[in-house]
Amino acid sequence: MNLVNEIRSGFYSDFLFKCKMCNLEKKISSTKFVPDSNWSINKAAVSSSIAIGIGYTQLSELFLSLIIMLLLKLKHRMQQKIL
Numbered sequence: 001m002n003l004v005n006e007i008r009s010g011f012y013s014d015f016l017f018k019c020k021m022c023n024l025e026k027k028i029s030s031t032k033f034v035p036d037s038n039w040s041i042n043k044a045a046v047s048s049s050i051a052i053g054i055g056y057t058q059l060s061e062l063f064l065s066l067i068i069m070l071l072l073k074l075k076h077r078m079q080q081k082i083l
């Protein structure tokens with residue numbers, strides 16, 4: 001199966017895969033959807049930001065810095081494997 005599309009929605013993504021043999025398409029989400037409670041990672045992020053008294057700008061800055069730290073850690077690990 002090949003990844004043919006990614007649809008980002010806040011903190012999660014839906015990945016669309018397509019089979020090379022039969023063209024069957026399958027969507028896989030990066031987070032579990034819970035229809036009974038209508039709970040999502042996006043709602044969790046917003047609820048948590050409200051609970052700690054920050055808004056959208058601060059939440060964006062926080063996650064941007066976390067992603068940068070994660071990328072730096074991955075780059076460091078990759079360089080360790082090379083050496």
Ligand SMILES: [Zn+2]
Pocket residue numbers: 019020021022023024
């Ligand atoms: Zn197939």
